[in-house]
Amino acid sequence: MSSNDFIKDRLRVKLLAFPAAELSVFDKAKKKYMGLFNPEEMEFVNDKPDVLMFLTGGSEHIAIESVQEYRFYLLLASREANAWAAATEVKAWMNQHNIRSVLLDADNPSTAEYLSEYYNAFVGVRKLHGQRLGVVGSSSPWLVASGVNPYLLQSKLGVEQVDISWDDIVFDEISQVSPDFTSLFGMAENRVELIESGKIYEGLASLIPFYRLNAMAVECFPLVNKTGHTACLALAKLNYDGIPTACEADICSAAAMMLSSEVCNAIPWMANVAHVGNGKAILTHCTAPVNHLTSFKLDTHFETGKGYAVSGQLKGDEVTIFRFDSTLNHIFVTLARVTDKPKSRNACRTQLEVELSPSASKYFTETPFGNHHMVLPGNWVQRLTLAAELLNVGVVS
Numbered sequence: 001m002s003s004n005d006f007i008k009d010r011l012r013v014k015l016l017a018f019p020a021a022e023l024s025v026f027d028k029a030k031k032k033y034m035g036l037f038n039p040e041e042m043e044f045v046n047d048k049p050d051v052l053m054f055l056t057g058g059s060e061h062i063a064i065e066s067v068q069e070y071r072f073y074l075l076l077a078s079r080e081a082n083a084w085a086a087a088t089e090v091k092a093w094m095n096q097h098n099i100r101s102v103l104l105d106a107d108n109p110s111t112a113e114y115l116s117e118y119y120n121a122f123v124g125v126r127k128l129h130g131q132r133l134g135v136v137g138s139s140s141p142w143l144v145a146s147g148v149n150p151y152l153l154q155s156k157l158g159v160e161q162v163d164i165s166w167d168d169i170v171f172d173e174i175s176q177v178s179p180d181f182t183s184l185f186g187m188a189e190n191r192v193e194l195i196e197s198g199k200i201y202e203g204l205a206s207l208i209p210f211y212r213l214n215a216m217a218v219e220c221f222p223l224v225n226k227t228g229h230t231a232c233l234a235l236a237k238l239n240y241d242g243i244p245t246a247c248e249a250d251i252c253s254a255a256a257m258m259l260s261s262e263v264c265n266a267i268p269w270m271a272n273v274a275h276v277g278n279g280k281a282i283l284t285h286c287t288a289p290v291n292h293l294t295s296f297k298l299d300t301h302f303e304t305g306k307g308y309a310v311s312g313q314l315k316g317d318e319v320t321i322f323r324f325d326s327t328l329n330h331i332f333v334t335l336a337r338v339t340d341k342p343k344s345r346n347a348c349r350t351q352l353e354v355e356l357s358p359s360a361s362k363y364f365t366e367t368p369f370g371n372h373h374m375v376l377p378g379n380w381v382q383r384l385t386l387a388a389e390l391l392n393v394g395v396v397s
Helices: 022-034 060-065 079-095 111-128 150-157 180-184 189-209 223-226 234-242 251-263 357-365 381-390
Strands: 009-015 040-043 051-054 072-077 100-105 132-136 159-166 215-218 268-276 280-286 294-297 311-312 318-324 330-340 350-354 373-378 394-396
Touching: 009 022, 009 111, 022 111, 022 251, 051 079, 060 079, 072 079, 072 111, 079 100, 079 381, 100 111, 111 251, 111 318, 111 381, 132 189, 132 251, 150 159, 150 251, 180 234, 189 215, 189 234, 215 373, 223 311, 234 311, 251 318, 268 350, 268 357, 294 318, 311 350, 318 350, 318 381, 330 381, 381 394
Parallel strands: 009 040, 009 051, 051 072, 072 100, 132 159, 132 215, 330 394
Antiparallel strands: 268 280, 268 373, 280 350, 294 311, 318 330, 318 373, 330 350
16 A cells, blocks of 8 residues: 555554453543544554453453564553552563563653554555665666665565666657756756756656556666766655655665655754764765755855765754664664754755764664764654564664
């Protein structure tokens, strides 16, 4: 099922009480706790639950008979009628049987927000299933730690990889460039170069309906070396359009961008880790989704000095940084405070300096998953962590 065909899911909530409990126990609970959920996002069920809500003690066996291996569950309970005691026993049983879960206080005011975050992660993860990632060209040879087996992409995320050749795009036959493209980059002084960038955008965009793509990963360096024109503006525009598109045909990054697009409803900036030291990291790249920028201008591509690249100022005072490992079994997620927005001529054109936590600094210097990391303005740590739990992906922070 593609995201366009997606039908809104509801969380399946099962109320649990001792076997002889009267119906009034359940009716009372529905009235009391309905405010925890958006009514359009949940339904009370008897089987295949996503959420277990404990109302009384003596409900332990009913709970464990309702769950499945390899899934993730939310457990809700209050202090009333030994509900929390029952939930604690079931949580321990789940831990013993490698069934992942989180136990929440149903009476805590923050629980409703947590459930909302969970719902968005739950729906986003489901929307990934059946999506198609077009890989244009081959992954850049320097991405020695970032290759992803197409089988893992399919089995872990439900995403199908579609291999596409640059030869499938006949740029000489592209005569029109969308006014949306030229107006977005209207500050360009070299109109000829802008049109050439626009043709690359049109060529890549034409692949989306033809191959029924939801996202792309584009090997851009052969293009600039062959033609002298970059894909930086094209990728910026595609991400602006809502199509997750990674540079250098980095499939690992594309997978993280797709996850963010569905779970956070925002496509992140894919960035190089240019330096880490003294508790700070410098992140850079020559393209960025322009909707994440407070302002931007056009510059040359850093590595080649050719074509156009995006030099922008990222929004926000804090960012979430994340990336998968090459097996898609782990994801690194951290929140970082923005400390500077450099403008060095010796780095890719969009640049950001952030302050890292001690654990994040250690990750980057000792156990990084690779170079490219995704950067999303704001705090998305909880939602991405919940998405990882749903995918059975370990979180590193």
